[in-house]
Amino acid sequence: VSWVNNQWVLRHEASISIDDRGFRFGDGLFETIRICHGKPYQLTKHLERLKQGLTALCINYDVQPLTAAIAELIERNNLEEGIVRIIITRGKGGHGYLPDPGATPTAVIMTNTPPTLPAKPISLWSSSYQKLSPQQQPTHCKTLQGLTSTLARLEAQENQCQEALLCNHKHYIAECTSNNIFWIKDKQLYTPSLNTNIIGGTVRDALLRLSPYPVHEGLYPLKTLKNADAVFTTNCIALCAPVAKLEPLGWEWSSKTYTDELNQLLKNDMESYAA
Amino acid sequence: VSWVNNQWVLRHEASISIDDRGFRFGDGLFETIRICHGKPYQLTKHLERLKQGLTALCINYDVQPLTAAIAELIERNNLEEGIVRIIITRGKGGHGYLPDPGATPTAVIMTNTPPTLPAKPISLWSSSYQKLSPQQQPTHCKTLQGLTSTLARLEAQENQCQEALLCNHKHYIAECTSNNIFWIKDKQLYTPSLNTNIIGGTVRDALLRLSPYPVHEGLYPLKTLKNADAVFTTNCIALCAPVAKLEPLGWEWSSKTYTDELNQLLKNDMESYAA
Numbered sequence: 001v002s003w004v005n006n007q008w009v010l011r012h013e014a015s016i017s018i019d020d021r022g023f024r025f026g027d028g029l030f031e032t033i034r035i036c037h038g039k040p041y042q043l044t045k046h047l048e049r050l051k052q053g054l055t056a057l058c059i060n061y062d063v064q065p066l067t068a069a070i071a072e073l074i075e076r077n078n079l080e081e082g083i084v085r086i087i088i089t090r091g092k093g094g095h096g097y098l099p100d101p102g103a104t105p106t107a108v109i110m111t112n113t114p115p116t117l118p119a120k121p122i123s124l125w126s127s128s129y130q131k132l133s134p135q136q137q138p139t140h141c142k143t144l145q146g147l148t149s150t151l152a153r154l155e156a157q158e159n160q161c162q163e164a165l166l167c168n169h170k171h172y173i174a175e176c177t178s179n180n181i182f183w184i185k186d187k188q189l190y191t192p193s194l195n196t197n198i199i200g201g202t203v204r205d206a207l208l209r210l211s212p213y214p215v216h217e218g219l220y221p222l223k224t225l226k227n228a229d230a231v232f233t234t235n236c237i238a239l240c241a242p243v244a245k246l247e248p249l250g251w252e253w254s255s256k257t258y259t260d261e262l263n264q265l266l267k268n269d270m271e272s273y274a275a
Numbered sequence: 276v277s278w279v280n281n282q283w284v285l286r287h288e289a290s291i292s293i294d295d296r297g298f299r300f301g302d303g304l305f306e307t308i309r310i311c312h313g314k315p316y317q318l319t320k321h322l323e324r325l326k327q328g329l330t331a332l333c334i335n336y337d338v339q340p341l342t343a344a345i346a347e348l349i350e351r352n353n354l355e356e357g358i359v360r361i362i363i364t365r366g367k368g369g370h371g372y373l374p375d376p377g378a379t380p381t382a383v384i385m386t387n388t389p390p391t392l393p394a395k396p397i398s399l400w401s402s403s404y405q406k407l408s409p410q411q412q413p414t415h416c417k418t419l420q421g422l423t424s425t426l427a428r429l430e431a432q433e434n435q436c437q438e439a440l441l442c443n444h445k446h447y448i449a450e451c452t453s454n455n456i457f458w459i460k461d462k463q464l465y466t467p468s469l470n471t472n473i474i475g476g477t478v479r480d481a482l483l484r485l486s487p488y489p490v491h492e493g494l495y496p497l498k499t500l501k502n503a504d505a506v507f508t509t510n511c512i513a514l515c516a517p518v519a520k521l522e523p524l525g526w527e528w529s530s531k532t533y534t535d536e537l538n539q540l541l542k543n544d545m546e547s548y549a550a
Contacts, residue, residue: 017289017290090425096453110293130410136406136407138426144301145422151333153371
């Protein structure tokens with residue numbers, strides 16, 4: 001089942017109005033949360049980011065009931081391992097783009113089984129698409145504005161790559177379409193700082209907290225990656241996913257030793273959350 | 276009624292799946308078409324822009340059946356004057372942002388009665404938001420990525436303005452949230468050229484075709500407007516809407532004489548389309 005505006009609905013029957021601004025304008029937010037042993041990993045961090053997004057989008061929605069709804073949804077769907085997805089939109093109404101201040105936000109929660117992850121280290125495509133800037137719209141929260149990411153993934157796929165790496169409007173390394181990026185050089189861990197307009201991922205946070213290597217967050221041009229010892233992406237589904245190559249530049253890395261080590265730390269952390 | 280994936284559905288019951296990528300990611304396009312005497316004004320131009328958008332977004336949808344569906348919808352809803360809205364999304368499915376190449380696009384058509392237009396010349400707010408660039412996503416078609424426009428309209432409203440004027444990333448005048456912008460200086464008509472990342476509006480096209488004044492399209496910094504004789508916005512709902520003021524700069528214009536004249540030309544053109 002899914003949870004749609006406080007109602008339990010069969011997933012394949014779950015729907016929203018064609019007048020919903022989520023559908024009309026992508027006017028909303030989402031979160032994707034990892035379920036480990038039936039417990040949502042780092043739920044508080046996800047809800048905190050969702051609240052920041054609601055503030056940035058001026059959507060008046062109280063996230064408080066989501067915690068109980070997620071717990072009940074996991075139980076109803078008997079989900080031990082998988083993903084919970086929350087979508088909050090501004091609801092219906094408004095005069096064109098101008099919202100109706102009295103609109104009731106739409107809230108949807110659904111679960112998915114864990115997706116199949118690539119068995120081998122992935123190839124990244126150096127994207128022709130640029131990450132949006134905060135002068136254009138809020139970039140620190142997971143909005144429903146997924147077109148750049150969608151087109152970047154299609155471009156990567158056309159070039160036989162599994163993910164796309166985007167730089168920001170100042171040409172600094174930003175993030176992948178649904179992952180943060182990290183690299184290791186001389187036993188030091190590097191990642192773009194939050195002011196590159198990236199999403200502060202929850203696994204990014206966990207890794208900064210757990211890393212056995214000294215951590216550096218900063219503004220890095222793409223060429224920084226050329227001499228890295230290892231490169232990997234992070235998100236709550238794949239945790240650390242080793243990167244083999246950046247195309248079309250042809251830069252290659254052996255990243256798996258590092259990601260195996262770091263994934264063990266993350267898995268231990270997940271286990272302790274679920275305990 | 277509304278038309279949802281080839282079916283006639285009561286408007287208040289018309290819905291789409293929570294798995295639709297239009298809802299999940301704003302992964303689609305729309306068109307808003309003016310109905311005059313029961314006929315869609317400049318339908319061919321709208322469908323042409325929609326086709327360009329489908330190509331840009333790599334959505335494989337044949338617009339050909341839309342013409343008959345729109346005509347039948349107008350008849351079923353007995354709509355003499357109003358608006359038809361088309362929404363096409365990439366449909367369901369995919370692995371996160373990566374689309375499912377076999378997905379069937381979602382197609383929705385709905386009608387609305389004409390909205391109430393402001394009785395007086397409007398005030399524009401010089402937006403703190405910046406128009407997106409083509410390096411980030413297609414900007415020449417009407418995508419469902421409406422967050423920047425939504426937030427810009429909210430900001431304008433907070434400042435007692437009815438619309439927002441956005442510049443592009445190079446600080447040239449671009450467009451309003453759902454209108455193009457024009458101005459008149461010394462009996463010459465000016466408007467930003469298409470390479471300012473704007474939507475080429477259908478009424479913008481009509482005005483360039485019908486204008487009794489010599490037309491200039493170009494890259495203009497915001498200060499160009501200060502010495503204009505008249506400023507107005509265009510879209511298919513309001514046609515030419517006179518602008519009284521640009522806030523917070525306090526620049527003022529008497530635009531109504533010009534918009535009355537140009538609206539008469541546009542109305543004549545609409546009548547001849549409908550005839």
